[in-house]
Amino acid sequence: MSPQSTIENGGLPASLQSQASPVDDPQITIGGRVLPTRYFLAPLAGYTQLPFRTVIRNLGGLGLATTDLVLASQLLSGSKKSRELIATSPDDRPLSVQIFSGHTDELVRAARHLERAGFECIDINMGCPMAKVNSQGGGARLMCNADNARDTVARVVDAVKIPVTVKIRLGWDRESISAPILAREFELVGAAAITVHGRTRQQGFHGTVNLDAIRATVEAVKEIPVVGNGDVRTAKDALAMRRITGCDAVAIGRGALIDPWIFKRIERVTQGNTEPFEPTVDEKVDFLQNHFRAMFVHRGIYSCVLFRKFAGWYGSRLGIPEELEDRLRRFESTCEFDQIVKQIRLRHGERKTSVPTALVKLPNGPVERW
Numbered sequence: 001m002s003p004q005s006t007i008e009n010g011g012l013p014a015s016l017q018s019q020a021s022p023v024d025d026p027q028i029t030i031g032g033r034v035l036p037t038r039y040f041l042a043p044l045a046g047y048t049q050l051p052f053r054t055v056i057r058n059l060g061g062l063g064l065a066t067t068d069l070v071l072a073s074q075l076l077s078g079s080k081k082s083r084e085l086i087a088t089s090p091d092d093r094p095l096s097v098q099i100f101s102g103h104t105d106e107l108v109r110a111a112r113h114l115e116r117a118g119f120e121c122i123d124i125n126m127g128c129p130m131a132k133v134n135s136q137g138g139g140a141r142l143m144c145n146a147d148n149a150r151d152t153v154a155r156v157v158d159a160v161k162i163p164v165t166v167k168i169r170l171g172w173d174r175e176s177i178s179a180p181i182l183a184r185e186f187e188l189v190g191a192a193a194i195t196v197h198g199r200t201r202q203q204g205f206h207g208t209v210n211l212d213a214i215r216a217t218v219e220a221v222k223e224i225p226v227v228g229n230g231d232v233r234t235a236k237d238a239l240a241m242r243r244i245t246g247c248d249a250v251a252i253g254r255g256a257l258i259d260p261w262i263f264k265r266i267e268r269v270t271q272g273n274t275e276p277f278e279p280t281v282d283e284k285v286d287f288l289q290n291h292f293r294a295m296f297v298h299r300g301i302y303s304c305v306l307f308r309k310f311a312g313w314y315g316s317r318l319g320i321p322e323e324l325e326d327r328l329r330r331f332e333s334t335c336e337f338d339q340i341v342k343q344i345r346l347r348h349g350e351r352k353t354s355v356p357t358a359l360v361k362l363p364n365g366p367v368e369r370w
């Protein structure tokens with residue numbers, strides 16, 4: 001993504017964040033797979049690759065991670081990019097691979113390919129708002145034709161033995177909220193779970209999530225889990241999402257970039273631990289260092305470029321002085337990275353650690369590139 005705009009990022013409205021957490025089984029089963037928690041990492045193209053998933057898992061509390069969206073045709077041709085996107089490790093479990101295409105045949109073949117390669121779950125993207133994807137009939141465009149969408153899911157489900165899930169938005173625009181109907185249709189043809197981002201394609205990333213429409217989607221399905229998604233930034237938000245919508249699980253995307261400890265915080269709260277939790281300075285700086293090192297193992301020197309975009313998300317929560325955050329956006333070598341980290345350790349405390357409440361970078365509207 002090239003961040004082109006910013007919008008306010010306050011999480012869910014304060015009036016919705018109150019009190020009680022849903023008390024229930026911490027585990028959830030999707031397609032026969034038992035997942036350790038009900039709080040998942042939502043796919044974020046350009047971010048949620050193996051290094052990030054690994055360091056987030058190591059902090060605890062994560063139930064399931066999903067890869068960035070992978071173009072089915074690229075997967076089938078074995079492109080370098082698609083191999084990087086599905087790179088994984090034995091510890092990187094539970095994992096789902098998200099695929100997208102406007103061509104059902106490609107999705108079917110990609111699903112078989114992934115099953116043969118040993119992956120345990122496939123997620124079909126029906127939420128991507130990118131013009132490039134939608135114009136080929138993929139992403140959110142698939143939601144515009146219910147019959148076609150249902151047939152697509154049915155064919156992928158029939159093609160493999162592993163569970164197939166679907167990630168959708170509420171619909172194309174305000175006038176066509178199709179998520180509840182589609183979720184039920186997908187359930188009938190064998191989808192193992194549905195994730196619903198509570199915005200329409202038209203909204204892009206603007207406006208607020210529509211919790212009522214997520215709730216309507218939850219109520220439309222009979223058996224399978226529905227995963228609520230959108231604007232969850234704190235443990236309170238996550239519990240409010242579950243309480244208000246009745247969803248079985250919650251997927252968190254940007255909230256994990258803003259606060260990598262969000263899954264651990266949720267786990268603590270759901271276990272009844274009300275003591276405030278704050279990682280130590282060393283834990284914060286170690287996290288930064290571990291993420292870069294994990295990236296370096298996979299991407300070598302190019303990590304110096306790839307890591308830069310994380311700086312803006314991490315800076316505030318990790319308490320990185322602004323001038324050093326700025327240097328993290330521009331560094332060119334591992335040596336320079338090490339110098340910056342050394343400085344962060346020395347100067348930590350100059351910037352007050354906080355959860356950013358505004359100006360988080362986002363793709364601009366539904367038609368831009370990530």
Ligand SMILES: Cc1cc2nc3c(=O)[nH]c(=O)nc-3n(C[C@H](O)[C@H](O)[C@H](O)COP(=O)(O)O)c2cc1C
Pocket residue numbers: 001042043044045046067068069098125127128167197229230231232251252253254255362363370
């Ligand atoms: C930079 C960026 C990349 C994204 N990439 C994907 C993707 O690859 N697949 C997908 O289904 N959704 C993608 N999304 C949407 C997120 O998974 C999620 O639905 C959305 O950001 C709302 O949740 P959040 O407020 O927790 O981030 C992306 C969002 C952002 C901001």
